[in-house]
Structures are given as structure tokens and as C-alpha cells.
Amino acid sequence: MIAPPRSAPAVDTGSALNGHDTHLSAGKAGETVSALCTAILRIGASLDPDTVLRAAVDGARDLTGARLGMIATVDETGAPDGFVESGFTLEEAAELAAWPDRGPLFEHLRSLAKTLRVDDLAAYVRGLGLVPTPALSRTFQGTPMLHRGVIVGSFFLAEKPAGTPFTDADEALLALFASQAATAIANARTHRAERRARARVEALVETSPVGVVVFDVQSILPASFNREARRIVAELLEPDAPPESVLKELTCRFADGAEVALDGVRLARTLGDATTMRAEEVELSIADGRCVRTLINVTPIRNEDGGVLSVVVTLQDLGPLEELERLRAEFLTMVSHELRAPLTSIKGSAAAALGARPPLPRTELLQFLRIVDAQADHMRGLIGNLLDAGRIEAGTLSVDPKPTDVAMLVDRARITFASGGAANPVRIDLAPDLPRVMADGERVEQVLYNLLTNAARNSPGSSPIRVQATRDGVHVAVSVVDQGRGLVPKTLRRLFQKHVALGG
Known part of the structure; x- marks a missing residue:
């Protein structure tokens, strides 16, 4: 026959702890109250959840005489969150951990809305349709831990000396420890949440760009x-x-x-x-x-x-913003200068052709039209470079690499450079064993042309510009060398900044 659990009558905690319970003498009651106060102080002295739970379960065991104690906590969603046991031998702990019905039993105990007290735990477990393990004790009491009406876990005590049952005073002590532990756990969780929130805010402030x-x-x-x-x-x-x-x-x-x-x-x-x-x-x-x-x-x-x-x-x-404004002004100055030269040629040629009296001979008129055409192509190239710069900045510049002959790319860039009226001779020095390379011919030709025009801009008009190409491992290195004065050392750090014109 199954031993029914004792009901959980209302317990007068004050009477149970101050000598009115027949199991406690006046002296014993005084010692119990003193020990209880000490245990409660230990529980409230820490905000670390593990320390709080350990102090609570050890204090409850000491005051009730229970050999075993256990606390199982749940998180805000009701899922298992922590587990503290006290008094178990290594063998008992291992046996309990390997017990197949451990989960269903704890799930049942967590669902209890009030204190449970039984004199034969194994019989109670069998009554639930579960198979008990030898590690289970006979006497047992457990209670939910509530904080403001919300369950934060369950508190269990087991195995009084000589198999004696738990008393009303024991139940009152368990309820008191469970209440204290629940409050301490809630405080610890609040403190932990506040620390995490503070850490997040501090990290946000520390890494702020402001x-x-x-x-x-x-x-x-x-x-x-x-x-x-x-x-x-x-x-x-x-x-x-x-x-x-x-x-x-x-x-x-x-x-x-x-x-x-x-x-x-x-x-x-x-x-x-x-x-x-x-x-x-x-x-x-x-x-x-x-x-x-x-x-x-x-x-x-x-x-x-x-x-x-x-x-x-x-x-x-504001330094970076001022630098950005300075770069913008430099860029606009550079663009206006580069566009003004071909526009001046176009305007001058058109004005000369239209304003000539008498009208110009056909050969002279064609010469002016060729100037207009060449300068319009030059302007189109400048605008194309600006659009490419925007695409590079946005990461949308398309590149189509194909097997390409380096000598052909260099020669095309030279012809384009020479057709623009450049006075600098271009000398090409290519290694004889250059392999074909994977490159976007149009883009590389554009880069070489830009380097040639930059070299011409910063070197005497009659000085030669040398284009060299050598094999460098699995790559081909191409260089453009002029006879200009070079850069002032202090400007080298700005060499690859956008829209910056560096004087030689």
C-alpha cells in the first residue's frame, strides 16, 4: 500500500521556532533561531546565484537535521536553469544522475503548487508509475520557491536521522529558507541583468565614433x-x-x-x-x-x-570634416582646371572658325574642327575617369580579365598618349620573355595612359618617359619612369589619397 503524502497544513512559523512545538525545548528553540538568523545572513550576503543556493541548502540541512538537500531552479521561461545538491556521496550522485526516471520525477515535483511531505519517497514514486532508484531516501519534503508569485525553482530535503519523519517545524524552516532563497535568486538575477545591461551600454559608449x-x-x-x-x-x-x-x-x-x-x-x-x-x-x-x-x-x-x-x-x-572639405575643394579645382583647358581650345577653335572674315579655306576649317574633335574626346576621357572613380568608390567598377599581351597594351597606351599632342618621347623597354597575362585590356591601357600623362605633367617637355616591364614570379611588373624632380618626402604619406595633387 502506498503511504500517502502528508497534507500541508498552515504552519505557525513563530510557534514552531519559539518553543511552542513539542519537539523543541526553550534552549533548543533559541539555538535554532540563532542558527536561522546566521543562515539567512549568509544567504543574503552574496549576489552570486551558486553561492546563494549553496548557503540556503546547507543552512536548511543543518537546522532540520536532513542528510540530503537539493535545489533545482528554473529560468524566466520555466526551463531548468540550475541544480545544487548537498550531502550526497559520489556514488549516490552518480546513481541519481543515471536514473532514467529522474527527469519525470523532478518535472512532477516542479509542478507542485504547495509543500509536499512524505514518509516513504520510494512508495510515492511508485505511485506515480515510476521505478524508484536505491538512492532515494524514505523521508522527504519539498516546496516550490516563489518570488512575487512566480516560481523560480524547487527546494527539497530528505532523510532525517533514523528515518524519523519531517515535522511541522521542519516544514516551516523549509518554507522560510525557500522564500529567502527565492528572493536572493531574484535579486542575483536582477543584479546580473543590470550588469549585462551596463556592460552593453559601456561597450557601446566606449566604441562610439563620438x-x-x-x-x-x-x-x-x-x-x-x-x-x-x-x-x-x-x-x-x-x-x-x-x-x-x-x-x-x-x-x-x-x-x-x-x-x-x-x-x-x-x-x-x-x-x-x-x-x-x-x-x-x-x-x-x-x-x-x-x-x-x-x-x-x-x-x-x-x-x-x-x-x-x-x-x-x-x-x-571637426578635423576630418575640415580635411574632407579641403579635399573637396582641391578636387573641384583639379577638375575645373582639367576641363577648362579642352573647353578653352574648343571655344577658341569654334570662335576662330565662325568669326573669320572672309570665311576660312576648307583646309583651315578642317584643322579647327580636328582640334574641336580631339579636345571633345579628351573631355570625354576626363569624364569617363571621373565616372570610373565613382564606380571604384562604390565598388561597382566592372573588370573583365582575359589573356592579354603586355606589349600590345603598352603600345596602345603610347599611341593614345602621343595622339594627344604630348611632346615627351616614350621609350619602351620590355623583357623578351614576357608571358601573356590575365588582365582587362581596356582598364590596364587606361591606367598606363594616366601614368604617362602624369609623367609628362611632372617632367620637362623634351625629357623621355620610359616604360619597363619585367617578369616577377607569376606576375608581370610594369613601371613608368619620368625625369621629373620627384616628390617632396613629406608629401609621400599623401601619395595614395584621393583627389590630391602633389607638387614635384
């Missing part, structure tokens, strides 16, 4: 500099100096001409009186003349009384 500095008003010190803020102020710092040291001699110059020196007293007043500021151009400078132009936003963080607790300052370095 500089972020947070000032603490009371200490008048920056609480944090993100990576971009450190990079911006690094231009004003001595090597290895901390970023906050720049505040000792920093001057802020605003667009209206106002200046603020951020020494200690003025910084404290500035932070205390901080108001919201949006998109203000400010030049940060120090005494030796070094400066950085920035776009600044200021946001004060206030308490309930309106006082400023901290100030968040965001900085954007």
Missing part, C-alpha cells in the same frame, strides 16, 4: 573618457599623460569669440551651472598653441531637486 566624457560634479573630475575622447585630447597631451591632465591648462574658444579657461575653480562653477548645449563649435587649446576644433554637446544629469549630479559631454572631431 567622444564621450562624463564629469562628476562633486569631485570636479571626469568619471570616464571613452576611446574617441581619449584620441581627440591625445593631440593636446604630452606622451603617456592621462587624459584628465589636459583640464589643467585647457581653454575653450567658442564661435562667438568667448573663451573659458577650465582651471579647477572655473571648471567647478561651469559644471555646477551646466545647461544643455547642442552642436556648439568649440576650439580646445592649450598654452603652447596646440588646438583641436570640435563640435560639442553638453547634457547635465540632475537629481530630484534639480541639482546637477553629473555632466555628459560629447565631442566630435
Whole structure:
């Protein structure tokens, strides 16, 4: 016959723990209360879930005399989340872990809405249609762990000394420990979620492309500099100096001409009186003349009384934008110059042909028309180069490599170059054993032509331009060499920047 589980009557925890239960003497009750307080303090002393669960199960075992204790937790979705056991031998733990009906039993126990107390666990398990394992004890009690009405797990105790059953006082202790453990678990999870959220925010701020500095008003010190803020102020710092040291001699110059020196007293007043500021151009400078132009936003963080607790300052370095504007101006200047020359020739030839009195002979007229045609082709080439530059920037430039003869590509580029009226002779020096290469002939010819015109632009008109090609492993290296003055060393770092004209 199956031993039925004891019902779970309402338990007067105060009576059970203060001497009114017949199983506890006054002295024993006092010791129990003291031990209970100590155990509860241990449970609440940590926000680490494993530490909390271990303290709870060990404290409940000690106070009830149970040899075995176990806590199974579930996550927010109800799925198993953690498992802590106490008192089991290695053999018992292994046997329980290998028990086929372990899952169904724990699933049943997790579904209980109130405390379960039985004197013969094996018989109870058989009553569920499961096959018990020898590791199961006789006496057992378990209860759900609830936090604000939500189950966060289950708490089990088993095997009182000499097989004695669990008492109402034991049940009250289990319920109290389960409540404390549930609250501690919820607090630990909240703390863990807050840490994760904080870590995500800190990572977002640290990797932001905008500089972020947070000032603490009371200490008048920056609480944090993100990576971009450190990079911006690094231009004003001595090597290895901390970023906050720049505040000792920093001057802020605003667009209206106002200046603020951020020494200690003025910084404290500035932070205390901080108001919201949006998109203000400010030049940060120090005494030796070094400066950085920035776009600044200021946001004060206030308490309930309106006082400023901290100030968040965001900085954007205007240097790259100014450099972009400079490059744009250079590019427009270069394009207008390149287009003006053929337009001038076209306009001049057309005006000469149309305005001649008497009309020009046919041979002279054809000569002017040839100039117009050649310069129109030149303009089309310039516009094609601009379109190709846009395609390269967008990553949409098409390339169609095919087996190609290098000598043919070089000769085509030379002919195109010479037909444009270039005065520089082109000398070709190709190795005799050059193989055919996989290349887009039209694109390579265009590159060679650009190199030839660049060489002619930066070398004396009568000096030769040499085109060389040699085998380099599985590749063919082609070089264009002129007799110009070369580049100034300090301009080499800008050699491959877009839209930059470097003087020789």
C-alpha cells in the first residue's frame, strides 16, 4: 500500500521556532533561531546565484537535521536553469544522475503548487508509475520557491536521522529558507541583468565614433573618457599623460569669440551651472598653441531637486570634416582646371572658325574642327575617369580579365598618349620573355595612359618617359619612369589619397 503524502497544513512559523512545538525545548528553540538568523545572513550576503543556493541548502540541512538537500531552479521561461545538491556521496550522485526516471520525477515535483511531505519517497514514486532508484531516501519534503508569485525553482530535503519523519517545524524552516532563497535568486538575477545591461551600454559608449566624457560634479573630475575622447585630447597631451591632465591648462574658444579657461575653480562653477548645449563649435587649446576644433554637446544629469549630479559631454572631431572639405575643394579645382583647358581650345577653335572674315579655306576649317574633335574626346576621357572613380568608390567598377599581351597594351597606351599632342618621347623597354597575362585590356591601357600623362605633367617637355616591364614570379611588373624632380618626402604619406595633387 502506498503511504500517502502528508497534507500541508498552515504552519505557525513563530510557534514552531519559539518553543511552542513539542519537539523543541526553550534552549533548543533559541539555538535554532540563532542558527536561522546566521543562515539567512549568509544567504543574503552574496549576489552570486551558486553561492546563494549553496548557503540556503546547507543552512536548511543543518537546522532540520536532513542528510540530503537539493535545489533545482528554473529560468524566466520555466526551463531548468540550475541544480545544487548537498550531502550526497559520489556514488549516490552518480546513481541519481543515471536514473532514467529522474527527469519525470523532478518535472512532477516542479509542478507542485504547495509543500509536499512524505514518509516513504520510494512508495510515492511508485505511485506515480515510476521505478524508484536505491538512492532515494524514505523521508522527504519539498516546496516550490516563489518570488512575487512566480516560481523560480524547487527546494527539497530528505532523510532525517533514523528515518524519523519531517515535522511541522521542519516544514516551516523549509518554507522560510525557500522564500529567502527565492528572493536572493531574484535579486542575483536582477543584479546580473543590470550588469549585462551596463556592460552593453559601456561597450557601446566606449566604441562610439563620438567622444564621450562624463564629469562628476562633486569631485570636479571626469568619471570616464571613452576611446574617441581619449584620441581627440591625445593631440593636446604630452606622451603617456592621462587624459584628465589636459583640464589643467585647457581653454575653450567658442564661435562667438568667448573663451573659458577650465582651471579647477572655473571648471567647478561651469559644471555646477551646466545647461544643455547642442552642436556648439568649440576650439580646445592649450598654452603652447596646440588646438583641436570640435563640435560639442553638453547634457547635465540632475537629481530630484534639480541639482546637477553629473555632466555628459560629447565631442566630435571637426578635423576630418575640415580635411574632407579641403579635399573637396582641391578636387573641384583639379577638375575645373582639367576641363577648362579642352573647353578653352574648343571655344577658341569654334570662335576662330565662325568669326573669320572672309570665311576660312576648307583646309583651315578642317584643322579647327580636328582640334574641336580631339579636345571633345579628351573631355570625354576626363569624364569617363571621373565616372570610373565613382564606380571604384562604390565598388561597382566592372573588370573583365582575359589573356592579354603586355606589349600590345603598352603600345596602345603610347599611341593614345602621343595622339594627344604630348611632346615627351616614350621609350619602351620590355623583357623578351614576357608571358601573356590575365588582365582587362581596356582598364590596364587606361591606367598606363594616366601614368604617362602624369609623367609628362611632372617632367620637362623634351625629357623621355620610359616604360619597363619585367617578369616577377607569376606576375608581370610594369613601371613608368619620368625625369621629373620627384616628390617632396613629406608629401609621400599623401601619395595614395584621393583627389590630391602633389607638387614635384
